Amino acid sequence: MNVTIVDYNSGNISSVINSFKEVAKDKVNIEVTSDLNKIKSSDKVVLPGQGSFKSCVDALNSLNGLVDTLSDFVLNDKKPLLGICVGLQMFADIGYEEKETKGLGWISGKVSRINNQNNKYKLPHIGWNEINIVKDSKIFKDIKNNSHMYFVHSYEFIPENKNVISATIDYSSNIVCAVEKENIFGTQFHPEKSDKIGLKIIDNFIRL
Amino acid sequence: MLKNRIIPCLDVKNGRVVKGINFIDLKDAGDPVEQAQIYSDGGADEICFLDITASNENRNTIYDVVEKTSKKCFVPLTVGGGIRSVDDINKLLNCGADKVSINTAAVQNFEVVVESSKKFGSQCIVVAIDAKKNSDNWEIFTHGGRNNTGIDAIEFAKKMENCGAGELLVTSMDRDGTQVGYDIELMSKISSKVNIPVIASGGVGNLDHLVEGIKLGNASAVLAASIFHYGKYSVKEAKEYLDLKGIPVRI
Numbered sequence: 001m002n003v004t005i006v007d008y009n010s011g012n013i014s015s016v017i018n019s020f021k022e023v024a025k026d027k028v029n030i031e032v033t034s035d036l037n038k039i040k041s042s043d044k045v046v047l048p049g050q051g052s053f054k055s056c057v058d059a060l061n062s063l064n065g066l067v068d069t070l071s072d073f074v075l076n077d078k079k080p081l082l083g084i085c086v087g088l089q090m091f092a093d094i095g096y097e098e099k100e101t102k103g104l105g106w107i108s109g110k111v112s113r114i115n116n117q118n119n120k121y122k123l124p125h126i127g128w129n130e131i132n133i134v135k136d137s138k139i140f141k142d143i144k145n146n147s148h149m150y151f152v153h154s155y156e157f158i159p160e161n162k163n164v165i166s167a168t169i170d171y172s173s174n175i176v177c178a179v180e181k182e183n184i185f186g187t188q189f190h191p192e193k194s195d196k197i198g199l200k201i202i203d204n205f206i207r208l
Numbered sequence: 209m210l211k212n213r214i215i216p217c218l219d220v221k222n223g224r225v226v227k228g229i230n231f232i233d234l235k236d237a238g239d240p241v242e243q244a245q246i247y248s249d250g251g252a253d254e255i256c257f258l259d260i261t262a263s264n265e266n267r268n269t270i271y272d273v274v275e276k277t278s279k280k281c282f283v284p285l286t287v288g289g290g291i292r293s294v295d296d297i298n299k300l301l302n303c304g305a306d307k308v309s310i311n312t313a314a315v316q317n318f319e320v321v322v323e324s325s326k327k328f329g330s331q332c333i334v335v336a337i338d339a340k341k342n343s344d345n346w347e348i349f350t351h352g353g354r355n356n357t358g359i360d361a362i363e364f365a366k367k368m369e370n371c372g373a374g375e376l377l378v379t380s381m382d383r384d385g386t387q388v389g390y391d392i393e394l395m396s397k398i399s400s401k402v403n404i405p406v407i408a409s410g411g412v413g414n415l416d417h418l419v420e421g422i423k424l425g426n427a428s429a430v431l432a433a434s435i436f437h438y439g440k441y442s443v444k445e446a447k448e449y450l451d452l453k454g455i456p457v458r459i
Contacts, residue, residue, distance in 0.1 A: 011328050012301040018279050051329035119403045122428060124331060124374055126405050128211045128253055128458040148211065148458040150284060152331040152374070170209055193284050193306060195248070 003206060004031045004042040008066060009059045011050030016084065019192035020046065023202045036069045044205070045073055049086030053095030053111055053155065056086045057103060067104065074106055080183045082139070082205050088179065088186030089157050097155050107181050109159035114172060121172040123154045129169045129177075131189070137166035137180040139187075139204045147197050149177070149189035157188065211458045212422050213253035213429035214446055215286075215407065216436045218243055221260045223269030241276045247436070248281045250443040253458060255281060256309070256431060259289030260352070271303045278304025288336055288377070297324050301332060309377055311336040312350040315357055315364070318371050325372025334407070335373040337361055339394060340381040346394055353381045361394070362401055369402045376402065377431065379410040387413025387434070395425030407431050415441060415449040422455050 003024065005016055013032070020030045031038055039045060047070070049056040060067055074081050083091055092103040095111035103111070116123050128148040133140055156175045159165060167178035169188075177188040185205060191198035219226050224238040244255045255277070259270040267290060274287055287300050288309030297308050313320045314335045325333045338353050339346040339361035346361035365376055378398055380391035390408045399406040405428035408421035412432040421430045435441050447457045 012306070012332060014302060014304040015278060015282075015306055018304060019282055022279070022282070050331065051327075055329075116403070122403055122405050124404065125210065126331070126375060127213050127428065130209060130211075151210075154330075193282060195283050199282060 001044070001206075002029045002031055002042040003044045003046065004033060004039050005046045005048065006039065006066075006070070007032050007034050008063055010048060010056050010086070013048045013050075015190070015192045016046065016048045019199060019202055020206075023199050023206060028206055034063050034066060036065050039069050039073060044079060044208070045070065045081045046205075047081060047083045047087035047090070049084065049088075049090060051086065053086060053089055053097040053103070054099060054101040056090060057095070057101050060090070071104065071106070074184055078183045080185065080205070080208050083184075083186035084192070085153060085188060085190060088188055089155060091179070091184065091186055092157055092159070095155070106184055107159055107164055107179060108161065109157060111155050111157050114154060114156050114175065116172050124152055125154065125171050126152050129171060129189075131167040131169055131177055133167045135163075135166040135180065137178065137185070138208055139178075139180070139185050139201050140166065141204045143197065143200060143204075148194070149187075149191070149198060150193045150195075151177070151189045153188060157186075209456050211253070211456045212427075212450065213407075214251075214418070214443055214450070214457065215254045215256050215429055215431040216247045216252050216443060217256040217258055217409070217431050217433045218437075219260050219433065220257050220270060220273060220289075221262075222266045223261075223273050226260070240273045241280055244277045244281050244285070247443055248283050251447055251459070252283060252443045253429070254284040254286060256286045256288065259287065261290065271299060274300060274303040274305050286334060288334070294320060294324050294327060297328065301328060305332075307332045307334050307374075309334040309336045311338060314368060315348055315350050315359065318367065321368060321371040321373055325374070330372050330374035333373050334375045334377050335368040336377040336379065337365060337368070337398070338379045338381050341391065341394070349381055353384070362397055365398045365402050369404050373404060375405045375407060377407045377409055381410065383411025384409075385434075386411050389413065389417040390421045390425055390427075390430075392420055392425045395421060395427050399426035405429065415446055418446060419450060419453045419455060422450070423453075
């Protein structure tokens with residue numbers, strides 16, 4: 001099996017690469033590339049993302065044919081894709097970080113700044129928070145409810161259809177921290193930095 | 209609910225840990241990779257390396273350490289010490305650091321913070337503020353606390369937030385190494401002035417100091433070095449104690 005981590009200059013992805021390689025060992029081939037043919041032929045894709053919504057979308061768009069290839073992979077071939085952090089946020093139709101920016105539109109919704117109730121809550125939301133699992137998601141197999149995951153973000157994904165939400169966290173309000181829509185998976189937290197429990201989520205994705 | 213973080217910090221010199229944990233079962237007490245793993249297995253919420261390598265020839269040793277550690281350690285890794293430029297930051301992130309902590313360079317040229325937070329995202333830019341009390345205010349020091357600057361620490365903290373820092377690592381130079389506790393007044397003043405998380409550092413001698421840093425200093429995270437290195441307390445004991453005192457921690 002081939003799992004491709006999309007390398008599109010979205011910031012620091014070495015931790016994502018290290019964690020997937022750690023979990024995959026020699027059983028699964030982990031490819032890190034922006035080569036369209038390799039993405040097309042791979043079994044699963046990981047879409048990381050750091051920095052702002054706009055910078056990540058711009059970086060995706062600057063590689064010719066990448067957005068179309070990914071959309072085709074997800075919407076037509078229906079193969080599994082995992083978006084991490086801004087990688088998840090880009091599933092939305094629109095994001096408001098820096099300036100209004102069009103997202104991939106795979107899951108209807110928007111990405112807005114977390115309402116921190118007039119600075120009552122610090123932003124970025126940095127650190128370990130307990131996830132509240134609201135839907136049986138394949139990537140949460142053997143993950144206990146209220147497990148701790150590592151977060152770093154100031155923006156949240158607000159999907160139109162609440163059925164896609166698989167977990168939330170409590171930070172000023174209920175914030176979406178994981179989604180699943182058919183073959184599309186996303187985590188706002190960083191499984192690659194969430195200790196053994198995070199590696200388990202990566203393992204679950206690889207084993208899908 | 210967001211948990212308060214406990215961050216053990218390791219001083220690394222020429223690629224080796226100085227002041228390490230004196231556990232008898234350690235194969236190599238000077239190996240930063242092994243020590244980081246022990247902390248991470250013990251429940252550390254993040255690991256911090258402070259590179260105190262003095263000579264430029266040995267500067268590259270930290271990259272090798274970070275690269276090896278990041279392959280074994282799956283909690284966030286922050287690296288500070290000797291970072292001069294956006295290029296240095298880029299190199300550390302590429303080696304597997306999740307965040308970098310910038311001290312002297314941020315004071316000398318705040319554009320480094322502006323540029324790097326734009327380029328890599330605020331989430332990986334920590335500004336380290338070393339401050340010393342000066343009658344009723346605090347002054348910023350650079351070069352590992354050797355040089356004074358005349359800059360007010362609280363104003364500087366605010367400025368760094370505006371420049372794009374994602375977190376502030378605040379060290380009291382008066383308290384560092386004394387084991388008498390954090391400078392609570394400094395921590396709480398900075399924490400109330402900025403809306404980004406503050407990590408308290410400098411002066412921890414016992415577990416009550418960690419509690420004070422969070423409860424009184426309003427720090428989001430507490431960093432400590434010697435109480436963990438010398439095996440006085442384990443990270444696990446520290447977390448259990450905080451939990452007992454009603455502070456939310458990841459256990």
